[in-house]
Amino acid sequence: MCVMSLGSLFSIFLGEWQLVSDRPSVRSPCDGAINYYTYFGRDGNFVNNKIGQSFRGVYDDHMKMLECPGKADERFTQQGEDGRSYYWILPSFFHMLESLHLEGRQFCVILRTFGVDLPSVLQSVHAALQGKHPQFPQLQQVPLTTDLTVGKIRCSKRDIVVTHGSDRISTKPKERNVYQYFSSMDGIGGFQDHFDWWARNNFQAAGGKPFWIDPTDCNTQHIIIDDNIRLSDQDTIVNCRVLSDQKKGKESRKAPTSELYDICLVQTDLLRAIAEKDYFLDCIRLCEENYEQYLQSFQVE
Template sequence: MSDLISDVNSDGTDQYKDPTDSIPSGPSRRIVLHFDLNNTILVSDAVTRQGTVAALEYFLSTVTWGRMTKGKWEWLSEAPSLLQPCEGANTYYSQFGRVAGFTTVGPGRRFRKVLGEHLELLRWPSDLPADKELSVKGEDGKLYHWILPSFFQMLQDLASQGVEFSVLFCTFGSDLPRVLNAVKSAVEQGTHPLFPDLPALKLRVNVTAGRIKCSSKGATLIRGEEHVSTRDGERHVYQYLSSAEGLGGFQDHFDWWARNTYSILGGKPLWIDPFDPKVQHIFTDDNIRQNDEDTIVHPKVFLDPEGLQTRTASTSELYDLCLVQNDLLKAISEPGYFTRRIQICMENYEGNIQKG
């Protein structure tokens, strides 16, 4: 089987289209969207107790680049970027770890304007009252969106384009139950003031948070009475996830990732069948990186049509086909960001689907 290869620029910027454009024609394929939470659709982190401002500052430290020269840090980027600007460049975070007040009192002051601009874009509308589920007060006392509007925009866009899809939130963090309840209110009851028509999409949200446990023997997924395991075959788990309906979620196994030195082998598992003409899985996460020693999703690709064996695929092989490295700044500033990223993946996948 030939590898799946992405044939677009790695940041996909020149591929962006109006989110109202139609999805490419071809076989009707269900899309299963796996979404991280923190710094993907949320700008906060309950585990690290980061509010909106701190979470955005942290993200900026992961997308600004430099290098050590004669014992001193030398900046190599004037603007944030997901991609390494040149050989030998490191992000500030990878070199020094978390730094409080990165752009305000720390070494990233040159990016303070970027922080301010995106915080302003995140502001909850001033003419609307606070919402206990959908808005959050930042450390600066200002009111912000808790879940990015671009996520809800994506739900509307895909539905209007006739795409059959489901959403699975996948997070190492502890925010999942709260997210599921907030999304349920917005999607089923129309509580989001900017997206009051979401109930017309007829989407249902399963508020039971599942768990994924990984070990050297495989993976087990448990959600309420549902229980599937790779001990019954990886194909069994793939079929379970491929048949997901509406929106739901699982808490992934952080300790397993840590025990595997935060590499691809300990990442959130993602099963992909490149021979399946009916289903495409797409995973969006800010920690997806084209460095398999430092990435967060473990893609397991089936070797044969209807086969049982999988191989670990590199991140670069599936980048912009099944893996989307989230650009949080664009997810904040561009309402159609998630829609466009999915369109790019669908178009690329159409050209790379295996024929068996």
């Protein structure tokens, strides 16, 4: 995780990688910089190589923060190659659930992944909400239910279909049907997105996780937080659709990531999410502030 969060730190100069910033970042620190992860993919030995060794201390510090104190519980931890137990769901996530409840907020958390680990994640969250997490026993006071049924989102040129148990919702005849379905959910749920469709679309936004925004709905804000969100739509994981006024004919338009960055789309800074317990709360608050301004721009139009 830490390697992915080192951001756009390098540029290629005469065939060699040159460090252009010694501070980890999720966005490019300067024009023309290319991050090592995008170019080479996940490299577990990054901080041991010559080019990444200056970040060894950052990596070690954050791995230490992820280490589980006391007796490990396999529902919340996994064993590293060093034999130590590490949290595999960030503590800041559980802190967010507790804090939003204490603030009296009405909210729903929908976990979405291209992977196959959702059943385990949902079981872990369910156990935490029963007060079984050693660091968050107070979560049993949070009145959220966990739906352990994993839904699926499948995309094609014809439509997008969401299935969840006996529910089946399609963008045909209306995209708004899917938006309203997600808006009506409560508690904690999970959906597996369509990785093959993303791959067939060259891992670009057009084939990414479909995500709808309705600027005419002032009562609900949808926010997606993902470490694979990028400002470039040629290399991002979310296909964001802004729903139009139903009276205007065309039902939606494709929105570039830049339009909704830090409004409804958050590129996770994993280092901060590990180190700062309020990280996800801060992301939500920033998005809420920016969303107010975003909605006002539509009212002006």
